[in-house]
Amino acid sequence: MKRLVSILKDRRTQYCIIFWILLLKAIDVVARLLSEVASLQFFAILGFESLSVGSRLVWDGLLIFAVFWLGYRVWNDVFGFG
Amino acid sequence: MAHGASPTQQKVYYVEGIGQPTYPYVSGLGYPSPWGLYLALAYKTYQLLPISSYFYYFLIKLLPIAGDLIATYIIYRLALEYTKNLKKAQTLSLVFFLCPFVIFISSVWGMFDSIPILFTLISILLLLYEKPYWSALSLGLGILFKIIPIIYLPVQLLFLRKKRGVRDAVLYLLIAMIVPFILALTPIIVYGWEISEATVTVFSQTQRRGGSLTYWNIAALLKNLFPNLFSVEILNSLFSFPPIRYLWILGLIAAYLLYEERHTKIHSDARVDNLRVLLEGFSFATIGFLLTRPFVPEQFVLYLLPFLIILPASKSLKKYYRLTWGFALVFALVNFYPFAFAYLIDIEFWNIFNYLIDTSPFSTIRNVIQFAVVIVFDWFLVKLLFKMRKKA
Numbered sequence: 001m002k003r004l005v006s007i008l009k010d011r012r013t014q015y016c017i018i019f020w021i022l023l024l025k026a027i028d029v030v031a032r033l034l035s036e037v038a039s040l041q042f043f044a045i046l047g048f049e050s051l052s053v054g055s056r057l058v059w060d061g062l063l064i065f066a067v068f069w070l071g072y073r074v075w076n077d078v079f080g081f082g
Numbered sequence: 083m084a085h086g087a088s089p090t091q092q093k094v095y096y097v098e099g100i101g102q103p104t105y106p107y108v109s110g111l112g113y114p115s116p117w118g119l120y121l122a123l124a125y126k127t128y129q130l131l132p133i134s135s136y137f138y139y140f141l142i143k144l145l146p147i148a149g150d151l152i153a154t155y156i157i158y159r160l161a162l163e164y165t166k167n168l169k170k171a172q173t174l175s176l177v178f179f180l181c182p183f184v185i186f187i188s189s190v191w192g193m194f195d196s197i198p199i200l201f202t203l204i205s206i207l208l209l210l211y212e213k214p215y216w217s218a219l220s221l222g223l224g225i226l227f228k229i230i231p232i233i234y235l236p237v238q239l240l241f242l243r244k245k246r247g248v249r250d251a252v253l254y255l256l257i258a259m260i261v262p263f264i265l266a267l268t269p270i271i272v273y274g275w276e277i278s279e280a281t282v283t284v285f286s287q288t289q290r291r292g293g294s295l296t297y298w299n300i301a302a303l304l305k306n307l308f309p310n311l312f313s314v315e316i317l318n319s320l321f322s323f324p325p326i327r328y329l330w331i332l333g334l335i336a337a338y339l340l341y342e343e344r345h346t347k348i349h350s351d352a353r354v355d356n357l358r359v360l361l362e363g364f365s366f367a368t369i370g371f372l373l374t375r376p377f378v379p380e381q382f383v384l385y386l387l388p389f390l391i392i393l394p395a396s397k398s399l400k401k402y403y404r405l406t407w408g409f410a411l412v413f414a415l416v417n418f419y420p421f422a423f424a425y426l427i428d429i430e431f432w433n434i435f436n437y438l439i440d441t442s443p444f445s446t447i448r449n450v451i452q453f454a455v456v457i458v459f460d461w462f463l464v465k466l467l468f469k470m471r472k473k474a
Contacts, residue, residue, distance in 0.1 A: 016339065017332065020328075024325070024331070039278070059323065
């Protein structure tokens with residue numbers, strides 16, 4: 001447990017997780033855009049359109065949290081505040 | 083397919099005398115077309131020489147077994163580069179070829195993962211011999227058979243960028259991606275298959291419900307124990323949740339970072355050092371993938387074995403090779419029961435198999451053993467990762 005906490009405290013791990021969450025959102029956006037084209041509708045399967053209401057809420061919350069988390073990290077690491 | 087149908091059509095109907103007559107049809111293949119085309123070729127050959135249905139099964143398994151055989155030779159070449167010892171290289175390659183798990187997957191089950199593994203190993207060898215574009219072609223062919231080797235592409239790219247620069251890395255990427263794309267597209271165009279149908283089947287692999295050789299198979303156990311609480315809808319909702327569905331992307335990112343961290347510390351041009359760096363990267367990527375993908379079929383463990391055979395210089399790491407395939411084999415035997423494949427001899431075996439997987443308490447006992455095996459298997463993978471990281 002201690003090891004896990006120390007891994008999560010690591011700056012690089014945090015950037016990794018933030019990048020991953022934003023990448024998932026990017027996959028969703030690209031899949032949705034491509035699926036708008038009639039012959040490329042199959043790309044929708046990669047996106048998250050079929051999420052239930054509860055899952056959608058948690059996912060959107062996580063996404064917003066990741067954006068704020070990124071802001072906090074950049075604020076700390078680039079500007080040296082915090 | 084032998085009659086012109088798409089390999090990914092929703093329903094592939096039962097052919098009298100071949101396959102499982104208990105199902106009126108089976109679902110399409112979730113792979114790019116080469117494996118399906120090979121099956122069609124095997125069926126056409128069987129039609130020319132309809133000696134026995136066993137001849138058809140033999141033809142199906144012929145390609146995976148040939149894959150094992152050639153992969154054994156490539157492992158021998160890689161081990162020779164690594165150990166500089168002929169006898170050791172011979173022993174190590176035979177350790178792979180005679181591994182019960184390898185034999186089970188190719189010769190008993192008839193899964194063709196040895197083919198993409200073979201192309202992946204060839205790509206490592208060619209990269210070592212300073213032939214990056216041929217290496218990219220080989221990796222591309224591996225991706226064409228089964229998408230899985232794509233997880234090794236970043237490892238090769240990071241290595242090339244370091245050794246030969248960004249230009250070569252970009253060219254490598256283009257070849258490794260364009261070759262499978264064109265070769266996968268060609269039969270779709272030639273035979274007039276529905277492209278959206280084909281792609282959906284392949285993409286659907288990204289959203290399989292949790293199960294098989296992963297801790298996520300706790301879902302099957304919970305569903306078995308508490309069917310009202312853990313319904314199919316609840317589990318579908320869990321496994322479609324983005325961070326769970328794509329957890330393997332995070333696992334791979336972590337593996338590549340670990341590899342990059344290692345790679346910057348090695349400044350040698352010696353082939354043996356390059357091979358070690360690559361094998362470490364491939365091992366990290368495979369372990370990261372196995373530990374985070376919500377659905378891990380047993381055959382995915384095969385991808386790790388060649389690296390674990392060649393890489394370990396110490397006895398403590400060799401132990402992990404045996405444990406890895408040992409637990410994977412135990413899991414496979416519990417999953418299928420040893421006689422599941424005996425339906426080829428007598429269909430009653432298949433009926434018994436279906437009865438055991440569906441009826442309590444056998445189904446519960448099976449799920450409990452599966453989950454216990456998986457927990458130990460994943461625990462060893464985590465330990466192996468930390469051990470390799472330390473040794474590396």
